Amino acid sequence: MKTLEEIENLSLEELGQKATEQAAPVPDGLERRLRQALAAREIADAARPRPARWIPYASLAVVAAAAALVTLPGRGPKDTFDDPRLAYAEVEKAFQTISDKMSVGRQLVREAEQTAAKPYQTLTKLQSK
Amino acid sequence: MKRIVILFAALLLTVTAFAQNGKSLYQKYSDAENVSAVYISPAMFRLIGQLPDMEVGQNNVNLTPVIRSLTGLYILNSENASINASLRSDAERFIQSGRYELLMEAKDGGETVRMYTVGNERTIEGFVLLTAEPDEVTFICLDGSMPRKEFESLIADEMQK
Numbered sequence: 327m328k329t330l331e332e333i334e335n336l337s338l339e340e341l342g343q344k345a346t347e348q349a350a351p352v353p354d355g356l357e358r359r360l361r362q363a364l365a366a367r368e369i370a371d372a373a374r375p376r377p378a379r380w381i382p383y384a385s386l387a388v389v390a391a392a393a394a395l396v397t398l399p400g401r402g403p404k405d406t407f408d409d410p411r412l413a414y415a416e417v418e419k420a421f422q423t424i425s426d427k428m429s430v431g432r433q434l435v436r437e438a439e440q441t442a443a444k445p446y447q448t449l450t451k452l453q454s455k
Numbered sequence: 456m457k458r459i460v461i462l463f464a465a466l467l468l469t470v471t472a473f474a475q476n477g478k479s480l481y482q483k484y485s486d487a488e489n490v491s492a493v494y495i496s497p498a499m500f501r502l503i504g505q506l507p508d509m510e511v512g513q514n515n516v517n518l519t520p521v522i523r524s525l526t527g528l529y530i531l532n533s534e535n536a537s538i539n540a541s542l543r544s545d546a547e548r549f550i551q552s553g554r555y556e557l558l559m560e561a562k563d564g565g566e567t568v569r570m571y572t573v574g575n576e577r578t579i580e581g582f583v584l585l586t587a588e589p590d591e592v593t594f595i596c597l598d599g600s601m602p603r604k605e606f607e608s609l610i611a612d613e614m615q616k
Contacts, residue, residue, distance in 0.1 A: 403481055406493045410502040413495050417503070420493075420530055420595055421519060424584050427568045428516035428613070431561035435614055 477529040477596035480549055484542055489535035495528040516613045521605040527598035532591070539592045546585050546594045555583055558610070565589055572606075579603050 336344070407413040485492035533542050555571035562568075566588045574580040579602075584595040 402478055402496060403485065403494045405496045405499050407495070407499065410499060413499045414503050416493050416530075417495060417525070417528060420528060420597070421517075422515075423593070423595065424570075424582075425515040425517060427561070427570070427584060427586060428518075428559070428610075430563055430566075430568060431559045431570075432516065432614055434561050434563060 476549060476553065477527065477598070480542075480545055480594065480596075481529045481531060483545065484531050484533065484538065487533070487535055487538055490531060490533045490538070492532075493528070493530040495525075497526040500525045500527070516610070518601075518606075518609070521601050521609055523600045523602065525597065525599040527596075529594070529596040531594040533593075534591050536590060539587075539590070542592050542594065543585070543587050546583075546592075550583060550585070553581070555581065574601075574603065577603055579606050 333341075405413070407416065481492060481494055484490055485494070531542065533539050550571050553573055555573045558570040558572050560567070560569045566586060568584070568586045571583040571585070572579045572581065573583075578600055580598065580600060582595075582597040582599075582601075584593070586593045
């Protein structure tokens with residue numbers, strides 16, 4: 327009986343020679359048991375529900391359909407006005423609103439500038455005294 | 456299976472984010488009670504033709520000279536307290552997902568006004584005005600084309616007047 331250390335020191339070729347010299351005894355009925363195990367596994371695999379391969383494709387199809395519904399031209403809302411003159415008046419009104427709101431912003435900027443200038447004015451006054 | 460569900464959810468979220476635009480906001484809120492809604496389509500803008508200089512009142516900021524073309528206009532004005540918060544948050548989500556940049560924010564007497572633009576270095580392709588008051592929310596979304604340089608110098612000049 328070889329020790330583990332001796333076996334570890336053997337080269338691959340020596341190990342191969344030893345393996346062919348002594349054929350390992352095959353246990354009785356091993357082949358039959360292997361066949362039975364393989365057959366049982368095949369039956370179990372057939373009975374197990376397979377993951378449906380169509381699910382990712384179906385998901386993609388649903389998402390693509392939803393995207394198409396949202397983005398396809400011609401599915402937009404209906405024009406509020408049939409008369410271009412009324413539409414023009416509404417555009418003008420919208421620009422008036424935008425303009426008014428911008429003017430509010432401009433007024434606030436002016437007020438902020440005046441507030442920001444106060445410390446400078448105070449310092450200048452103090453310096454001149 | 457779990458991976459498929461996650462993939463499906465991610466794709467659905469992408470589509471939902473994609474769906475947030477002026478049109479979807481308009482379709483969601485235009486029929487609600489106490490909401491006035493206006494939509495002007497690209498076809499109607501073609502009928503209107505080129506915009507002449509509009510009168511917007513003396514001393515007011517006039518954007519019309521820098522507008523090269525308009526292709527869509529959505530206006531929603533809600534005085535319905537039950538949907539104001541939802542309209543505002545949907546509009547903000549649309550602004551974020553559409554990569555709009557904040558142009559101006561003004562808060563005055565309980566009213567918040569925000570203006571956003573979207574486009575590239577040379578052209579502004581979209582403009583959004585969102586105003587929120589305690590009992591009223593207004594959303595105006597303009598699609599069109601404005602040269603960025605001209606637009607920005609107009610705003611800068613107006614601020615210095």
